[in-house]
Amino acid sequence: MTDIIYTIVDEAPELASGSFLPIIQKFAGAAGIEVGTKDISVAARILALFDLHSDDLAELGDLVKTPEANVIKLPNVSASVPQLVAAIKELQDHGFDIPDYVENPQTDAEKEARAKYDTVKGSAVNPVLREGNSDRRAPFAVKQFAKNNPHRMGKWTKDSKTHVATMGHDDFASNEKSVTLDAATEAKIEFVGKDGSASTLKASLPLQAGEVLDATFMSVKALRTFLAEQIAETKEQGILFSLHMKATMMKVSDPVIFGHCVEVFFAPVFEKHAATFAELNVDVNNGFGDVISKIESLDAAKKAEIEADIKACLADQPDMYMVDSDKGITNLHVPSDVIIDASMPAVIKAGGIGWGPDGNSADTKCVIPDSSYAGVYDAVIEFCKENGEFNPATMGSVPNVGLMAQKAEEYGSHPQTFMAPAEGTIRIVAADGSVLIEHNVEEGDIWRACMAKDAPIQDWVKLAVSRARATGSTAIFWLDENRAHDAQLIKKVNAYLPNHDTSGLDIKIMAPADACKLSCEMIHKGEDAISVTGNVLRDYNTDLFPILEVGTSAKMLSVVPLMNGGGLFETGAGGSAPKHVQQMVAEGHLRWDSLGEFCALGASFEHLANVKNNPSASLLGKTLDEATAKLLDKNESPSRKVNEHDNRGSHFCIALYWAEALAAQDEDAKLKEFFAPIAKALADNEDKIRAELIECQGDAVDLGGYYHQDQDKRIAAMRPSATLNAIIG
Ligand SMILES: NC(=O)C1=CN([C@@H]2O[C@H](COP(=O)(O)OP(=O)(O)OC[C@H]3O[C@@H](n4cnc5c(N)ncnc54)[C@H](OP(=O)(O)O)[C@@H]3O)[C@@H](O)[C@H]2O)C=CC1
Numbered sequence: 001m002t003d004i005i006y007t008i009v010d011e012a013p014e015l016a017s018g019s020f021l022p023i024i025q026k027f028a029g030a031a032g033i034e035v036g037t038k039d040i041s042v043a044a045r046i047l048a049l050f051d052l053h054s055d056d057l058a059e060l061g062d063l064v065k066t067p068e069a070n071v072i073k074l075p076n077v078s079a080s081v082p083q084l085v086a087a088i089k090e091l092q093d094h095g096f097d098i099p100d101y102v103e104n105p106q107t108d109a110e111k112e113a114r115a116k117y118d119t120v121k122g123s124a125v126n127p128v129l130r131e132g133n134s135d136r137r138a139p140f141a142v143k144q145f146a147k148n149n150p151h152r153m154g155k156w157t158k159d160s161k162t163h164v165a166t167m168g169h170d171d172f173a174s175n176e177k178s179v180t181l182d183a184a185t186e187a188k189i190e191f192v193g194k195d196g197s198a199s200t201l202k203a204s205l206p207l208q209a210g211e212v213l214d215a216t217f218m219s220v221k222a223l224r225t226f227l228a229e230q231i232a233e234t235k236e237q238g239i240l241f242s243l244h245m246k247a248t249m250m251k252v253s254d255p256v257i258f259g260h261c262v263e264v265f266f267a268p269v270f271e272k273h274a275a276t277f278a279e280l281n282v283d284v285n286n287g288f289g290d291v292i293s294k295i296e297s298l299d300a301a302k303k304a305e306i307e308a309d310i311k312a313c314l315a316d317q318p319d320m321y322m323v324d325s326d327k328g329i330t331n332l333h334v335p336s337d338v339i340i341d342a343s344m345p346a347v348i349k350a351g352g353i354g355w356g357p358d359g360n361s362a363d364t365k366c367v368i369p370d371s372s373y374a375g376v377y378d379a380v381i382e383f384c385k386e387n388g389e390f391n392p393a394t395m396g397s398v399p400n401v402g403l404m405a406q407k408a409e410e411y412g413s414h415p416q417t418f419m420a421p422a423e424g425t426i427r428i429v430a431a432d433g434s435v436l437i438e439h440n441v442e443e444g445d446i447w448r449a450c451m452a453k454d455a456p457i458q459d460w461v462k463l464a465v466s467r468a469r470a471t472g473s474t475a476i477f478w479l480d481e482n483r484a485h486d487a488q489l490i491k492k493v494n495a496y497l498p499n500h501d502t503s504g505l506d507i508k509i510m511a512p513a514d515a516c517k518l519s520c521e522m523i524h525k526g527e528d529a530i531s532v533t534g535n536v537l538r539d540y541n542t543d544l545f546p547i548l549e550v551g552t553s554a555k556m557l558s559v560v561p562l563m564n565g566g567g568l569f570e571t572g573a574g575g576s577a578p579k580h581v582q583q584m585v586a587e588g589h590l591r592w593d594s595l596g597e598f599c600a601l602g603a604s605f606e607h608l609a610n611v612k613n614n615p616s617a618s619l620l621g622k623t624l625d626e627a628t629a630k631l632l633d634k635n636e637s638p639s640r641k642v643n644e645h646d647n648r649g650s651h652f653c654i655a656l657y658w659a660e661a662l663a664a665q666d667e668d669a670k671l672k673e674f675f676a677p678i679a680k681a682l683a684d685n686e687d688k689i690r691a692e693l694i695e696c697q698g699d700a701v702d703l704g705g706y707y708h709q710d711q712d713k714r715i716a717a718m719r720p721s722a723t724l725n726a727i728i729g
């Protein structure tokens, strides 16, 4: 294994690596540090299922449990079914002999292929690698830059009609039950029908002593009533209808909720064409786009009839929040287009607006069916209505310490999520026959169970105290004593806090909506408040606050101290920016900001320096951090517009400043000598390189694929400066 592993991923971050990775390898190599790669892209993970690629994810999954792990993890696509199908098709077109993704598998072979593909679906990478809890914050230089160069914030006014709508009853939050296990047991999950007959949903659910076990369900009847009411109310209010889900990470429950929304919104179309849609195998969980693509196969007259009905339905319903109004792509087309952690902050940053079918902005109803965390967004929205938008020049910060190790909480619930087969009871039964948790359900209700192990909880409390100590900031555990799971966690937090020196620290426990309100008040005044949260709020908060504070979560330092001593360094807190790839393909400009990669790499060198007692690694990290601060200072981050400085230009800058810092230091003579001529060559050729990196823009770029790009084409596109390439090698 190499000293550091850099991950190969998808979309914009992978394009960026085409330019940045050679620079990293050159600089690290000079100090004898080897930086290798592991491929966790959707394409590689699909090919690995059929032995057409090494199973790099499994290797990394083993590595992160060892003290040697030093992994830089870029964001990867968590594929929805439509994305998975597209990736499979592309690989087949590229000559790989792999089976289709069959929606209703019949034969054994089809069933086997489908089961394999399902392991690649959704958030299949992060839970495997996250063998530690999460520490995400804006580095000092990033926060300072945002204060000095505040990004644009949309105006919030008191009369904004934008608001959050949530169920509040018969949902996951209200039906939750939770227990902490006294002793280990191997439980099972079963469904008991009205006639008393029991069937097994999951035969083995091993539970540890001290583990927190939750189960809950959402009533589908209540969900559909709620959605119908919200759609009608949106129309009365004359605003946009939007639905914000996490169908990628909650890959079993949320596509189903999304599907119900599709059916309820387009109810007249689904009622009238039920038979045709059944014949076409329409799967609403894949979004309304599934209808659009499947009616293509109908004869012209039938297709036209359905299209006319869709048009009439859209005219009758409230306007929908659009993903791409030019192309007519609605919120409900694909479940992976509007992802709550990125989408809600975008609405809030814009001043409470979304874009409607006419391409104009408008207020919007933000539907977040489950009420577990909806109150957090409601709190921010109400705060902004009352106080106006936040001011990035003066606002404080909300860093996060998140519980996520060992598949903690809801994000680890997929293997225990079931649609109730009929009316009856779903229950978790311990090995001794005692019932741990049970719920009465109706057919189609979405039932799920999840766990949080004790060791990760202890580690999370420790991390929270150490961040509070390191910063002196208030730390708030966002836990609600009235919620079943949180009540169990509060007991543990209170039990484990005394294991640490908390003297002089301000540590609070508050329900999420209240914690959010207080945090908004604090950052409004310029103070900082660490949010110590469970896994879902970790995800939400680490996009929400960074996007408000520094304009994008791409600039976050995102460290995962692994429980067995290794380090996982995630780059930024956001995703893989598909829109950036579209722009690159259309006009040869990549607006992806690699600041997250710069920060993660700096932290990775520092970790290497500490665990391997390697002073050159320390020096590389320190000088890279200096270069990053300089890049921010000189405002050399990528521009959003074609024919301007882009991602590749920012990589040239980081190389120049990093080499200059290494040439200027006197701690390591060898490195000084090695980098002095490089720094000089880069500086001497600056104008030429910058010009080459602009001249290459403006035209469409062929990458030879989307999920499975042609590596030569990708490298040619990302390394267009012959002058820079000659220096970097
Ligand atoms: N850790 C991980 O592996 C993560 C993976 N994902 C995955 O990424 C995909 C896309 O997710 P999505 O929810 O659309 O969120 P993204 O964060 O990819 O995109 C939302 C918007 O954020 C801005 N943005 C994100 N990263 C950068 C960056 N480095 N530089 C500049 N701007 C940036 C862009 O805004 P603009 O268009 O205005 O420039 C972008 O359109 C999904 O498959 C999702 O599952 C998501 C989160 C984390």
Ligand SMILES: O=C(O)CCC(=O)C(=O)O
Pocket: 078, 122, 123, 124, 126, 127, 248, 249, 341, 538, 539, 542, 573, 574
């Ligand atoms: O794993 C995923 O699908 C997304 C991860 C994510 O959004 C996050 O960790 O912030």
Ligand SMILES: [Mg+2]
Pocket: 341, 539, 540, 543, 573, 574
């Ligand atoms: Mg996220």
